[in-house]
């Protein structure tokens with residue numbers, strides 16, 4: 105047969121049975137796609153009687169009925185036919201299934217278990233992972249492992265032994281409500297029919313980018329085992345810093361290290377000002393975990409950050425095995441001590457890491473995405489810790505800090521020891537939308553100041569439309585040269601080129617939307633937020649991030665931040681207050697130069 | 699502003715922006731339209747041609763297609779190409795309904811008052827269906843059927859043979875490749891009827907032609923083809 109391009113193997117649809125097996129003292133309810141394997145396993149444990157309770161069902165449905173039977177007082181011999189039928193009827197009603205053929209007392213023949221060496225291989229490669237069978241195959245290819253027994257049989261045997269968890273991609277809760285067990289969400293489930301196994305199916309579109317999660321598809325998970333790898337970690341783990349830590353960094357560094365060394369608190373927030381070098385501060389904590397033989401995950405929603413960090417950290421720990429995993433990276437499945445991953449990619453880890461570092465927790469697309477919180481939490485080992493790194497924590501974290509439920513480490517000063525430039529608020533109640541002379545007047549004033557200082561200016565507006573309008577307005581105002589101003593936004597085709605040109609200082613004024621609130625560092629810069637009172641776009645955190653663009657370089661630690669609007673919003677006020685508070689704290693602790 | 703506050707509509711399946719009615723949001727629809735700007739469909743096979751060229755593409759000038767006519771929602775590029783990719787390779791089912799609406803629009807535009815009797819999707823082989831768990835053409839056909847109120851015969855045409863990818867094959871090789879790849883299960887169902895054949899993309903038209911061949915051979919009288927996307931003929935003189 106011709107090889108079908110793009111589909112190297114068929115999806116594994118798990119169709120199987122709920123069974124009851126009982127021995128002298130106890131009974132056990134299980135699900136299996138090949139009950140013969142279970143039969144062999146339980147007979148070896150001294151169980152005797154084996155009985156199928158249902159016809160073949162997709163795994164989601166089978167697991168639902170198993171749980172339903174578990175909750176009921178099914179006597180351990182399962183002789184109560186009436187009760188079994190009653191439970192089945194209840195279950196079918198909850199799921200809206202039509203009745204099915206009564207299960208015939210199909211004879212289950214014992215099957216040989218998979219060979220031990222193959223079992224051990226798979227057990228090892230599954231460590232700390234949560235996979236579809238197809239992902240496991242990919243992992244085996246990358247790790248150059250081969251087995252002859254069908255993978256699902258080996259995995260099932262490990263499940264019987266208690267080494268692997270088996271659950272459906274999409275499963276039901278006790279009330280028969282479907283939910284994706286991979287990403288934890290139930291908002292984007294779509295009812296479909298699986299053409300492969302002909303079952304009524306659900307597929308989850310929340311995590312679709314990472315493959316189809318379905319009712320008939322099994323997930324296999326194994327947590328990292330407790331055994332501690334003893335290697336020459338002391339030699340390996342001392343971080344090589346590119347520069348000396350500042351006083352403020354040193355304090356935070358020690359505190360973060362302490363948090364991990366003591367291991368008492370589960371979580372800790374490292375709240376740093378923008379551009380304070382928060383990543384370096386986490387090196388001590390990372391080292392402590394690695395020296396213990398633990399595993400560390402450093403995750404951030406943005407792919408660029410992960411790639412850049414990979415290069416940096418490789419020179420910090422040249423002897424350590426470090427790996428970067430992001431959409432499009434080549435080897436996603438091999439092992440390493442320190443793993444850097446975009447937040448989406450943590451979906452494939454299961455109870456693996458002793459320390460999870462979450463960078464830029466508030467950045468899109470993590471903010472407001474419960475799925476990502478769910479998968480990051482799942483990647484942490486049960487005894488592991490979480491360190492949040494951010495300049496702008498989401499409100500729920502701040503609330504927990506205020507209630508003293510969450511430990512916090514402040515890093516209030518930048519490496520160069522100068523205070524953060526504090527925003528100047530300019531309000532004018534008659535400031536209307538574009539076309540108004542007043543708008544232009546304020547803008548030109550700020551631009552004049554900027555040009556006199558021989559620096560560049562980033563002008564933030566709330567929408568793409570406004571970028572276009574403002575660029576036109578400024579270019580035609582006859583007060584500045586038209587070539588001095590350009591615009592840039594998320595889907596703008598020449599985005600990279602424009603940003604690079606601005607970086608090189610080829611023109612002084614760049615108008616943009618909030619897409620540039622993070623990541624772009626220009627040494628000599630002022631920023632201006634026009635209509636900063638538009639709270640839908642410019643919330644507290646966005647304003648803090650925007651203000652944090654300014655004064656980062658030690659060669660030019662000053663700079664101007666302007667918020668222009670009709671009125672002062674709560675967000676504007678609180679952003680200014682937050683920046684002031686950090687400056688005061690830094691001053692009090694003696695982190696500032698003067 | 700008020701619109702935003704009191705918004706109770708739906709969200710665009712593609713970009714997530716809120717919108718009121720139709721298949722996708724205004725923005726995405728505009729982008730979809732953009733794929734066929736300055737182009738018109740070939741009178742017969744529906745492939746897109748530059749506005750200033752003749753009404754018939756070079757291929758149809760040599761030999762008219764066996765089907766009545768073919769039409770596509772847009773050209774195979776840009777946002778439409780991305781959507782088809784998401785549907786076909788990632789299985790993003792939420793796209794099926796809005797894309798089905800677009801197919802319905804193009805069908806009505808192509809056939810006006812003429813109403814086909816049965817909708818037939820281009821099938822996959824059993825093996826391939828198992829590997830993929832769904833047939834995107836069938837999903838589209840079902841959505842289109844719902845929109846137009848026409849029944850879908852997804853068991854009429856059966857694919858019996860896996861074919862190698864068509865790209866790089868000559869015309870003759872293509873036909874040989876596809877010969878015997880299909881079978882009509884119940885010819886009685888389609889005898890004397892006008893069928894609407896649905897596929898995701900019409901590239902060379904070979905698949906559609908072969909399907910048509912089998913369907914006509916089993917008693918159907920007229921086949922119209924609708925697809926999401928089709929190719930563009932750059933210039934009439936390029937061949």
Ligand SMILES: [Zn+2]
Pocket residue numbers: 284285286287288289308309310311312317
């Ligand atoms: Zn999901």
Ligand SMILES: [Zn+2]
Pocket residue numbers: 117118298299300301302303305320831
């Ligand atoms: Zn299935």
Ligand SMILES: [Zn+2]
Pocket residue numbers: 710711712713714715722723724725726727
């Ligand atoms: Zn849209």
Ligand SMILES: [Zn+2]
Pocket residue numbers: 740741742743744745754755756757758759
């Ligand atoms: Zn033509």
